[in-house]
Amino acid sequence: MPVLLNAVAGGLRVLIGSLSRTLIAVCLGVALLLSACSGSANGLTGNYVDDTVAVADRLLSTIALASDDAGRSEAETQARSLMNDYMARYRPRSSVNGLSSFTTMQTALNSLAGHYANYPNRPLPEALQSRLSKELKKAEATATRGA
Secondary structure, three states: OHHHHHHHHHHHHHHHHHHHHHHHHHHHHHHHHHHHHOOOOOOOOOOHHHHHHHHHHHHHHHHOOOOOOOOHHHHHHHHHHHHHHHHHHHOOOOOOOOOHHHHHHHHHHHHHHHHHHHOOOOOOOHHHHHHHHHHHHHHHHHHHHOO
């Protein structure tokens, strides 16, 4: 009888251990699935036109900040993150990356990212700021037009 009880107890331990591992795996899978479905931390929605307009507006306000503005450094850090998220989301999409609005946006983002990478403590030169402003407004306009 004690042998039978030991066998049953051992079987229950194995069963409980297996069920708990399965439950943990299911919970982890659900958590990953839910986090993958949520919006990005920078507020990108997945709608190309809305995201392009929002990113362009946010970058226009960032590059318009004065060099002595107290929030400039934080705004530039957020802008870099936003640019990375935007490009990571839309560059792989063949339905988007051939549009002229995306090409214009990519040119502007590459220029701005290059300045932030090479001259992190310097303000944008006026010529670059003017060019970026024109490109971002053009990308915004062409995206809303559907091109």
